[in-house]
Amino acid sequence: MGYNYPHPKLYRELASWWPLLSAPEDYAEEAEFYRKTIFSFCSTTPKTTLELGCGGGNNASHLKKHFQMTLVDISPDMLAVSRSLNPECEHIQGDMRSVRLERAFDAVFIHDAIMYMTSETDLQQAIKTAFVHCKPGGVALFAPDHTRETFRPSTDHGGHDGHGRGLRYLEWNWDPDPHDSTYVADFAYLLREGEGEVRCEYDRHVCGIFGREAWIRIISEVGFQARALLFEHSEIEPGSCEVFLGLRPND
Ligand SMILES: C[S@@+](CC[C@H](N)C(=O)[O-])C[C@H]1O[C@@H](n2cnc3c(N)ncnc32)[C@H](O)[C@@H]1O
Numbered sequence: 001m002g003y004n005y006p007h008p009k010l011y012r013e014l015a016s017w018w019p020l021l022s023a024p025e026d027y028a029e030e031a032e033f034y035r036k037t038i039f040s041f042c043s044t045t046p047k048t049t050l051e052l053g054c055g056g057g058n059n060a061s062h063l064k065k066h067f068q069m070t071l072v073d074i075s076p077d078m079l080a081v082s083r084s085l086n087p088e089c090e091h092i093q094g095d096m097r098s099v100r101l102e103r104a105f106d107a108v109f110i111h112d113a114i115m116y117m118t119s120e121t122d123l124q125q126a127i128k129t130a131f132v133h134c135k136p137g138g139v140a141l142f143a144p145d146h147t148r149e150t151f152r153p154s155t156d157h158g159g160h161d162g163h164g165r166g167l168r169y170l171e172w173n174w175d176p177d178p179h180d181s182t183y184v185a186d187f188a189y190l191l192r193e194g195e196g197e198v199r200c201e202y203d204r205h206v207c208g209i210f211g212r213e214a215w216i217r218i219i220s221e222v223g224f225q226a227r228a229l230l231f232e233h234s235e236i237e238p239g240s241c242e243v244f245l246g247l248r249p250n251d
Pocket residue numbers: 011027052053054055056057058059060072073074075078094095096097111112113114116
């Protein structure tokens with residue numbers, strides 16, 4: 001198991017801070033969009049869903065009310081965070097490019113973790129993993145933060161307070177080379193623990209970025225029928241973001 005780029009500190013030694021960067025309750029609206037999409041495109045009522053790159057399990061904390069969820073992530077530290085939020089779900093360590101569970105699900109979901117696929121080869125491998133774990137008549141849903149067409153340099157900030165500690169972050173998305181298949185998300189985390197002590201950590205996330213044509217082509221090449229769908233969310237400008245679907249034909 002290996003990474004093309006160093007795995008962000010956020011998913012290793014800083015994993016326990018994840019719920020203060022990204023709180024489960026903030027995912028309710030988007031998880032509902034993913035649930036509705038899976039229900040609309042599955043040929044039968046979906047009961048089981050595999051999530052690849054589940055991270056801290058924020059989406060899963062909502063989706064588990066509707067599906068039996070199996071959660072895979074490459075990082076044991078992030079799986080530990082998700083296990084404490086979602087103890088009733090099955091958790092498995094694995095790389096979305098190569099993991100093989102030898103069983104199939106009604107739906108396969110890859111949320112923003114797909115952004116860590118930094119080459120077309122990686123992306124193809126992850127989508128192939130989704131295909132082999134998807135039942136005939138089932139659906140795979142891929143939700144990248146950006147495509148080449150929708151990417152704009154941007155900054156964001158946020159964070160939360162927890163028991164005896166707090167986190168605030170600045171996120172800066174920019175693209176050093178618009179001609180390759182990556183951009184970077186540079187993060188500064190301010191971490192407060194104890195009475196008044198705050199430390200700062202810098203963390204670079206190298207993310208993949210692909211055009212719409214590449215998404216549709218790769219999803220089709222592995223054997224799915226490919227679709228693109230506009231993502232709808234009250235905080236996202238209408239028409240500014242797309243998700244991709246792979247419909248696995250009935251045998
Ligand atoms: C932003 S977090 C996902 C958060 C998730 N969407 C949620 O709802 O909580 C991204 C995750 O992708 C995982 N990841 C990155 N590369 C991976 C790979 N090759 N296979 C599996 N997981 C991977 C990281 O370990 C990290 O936990």
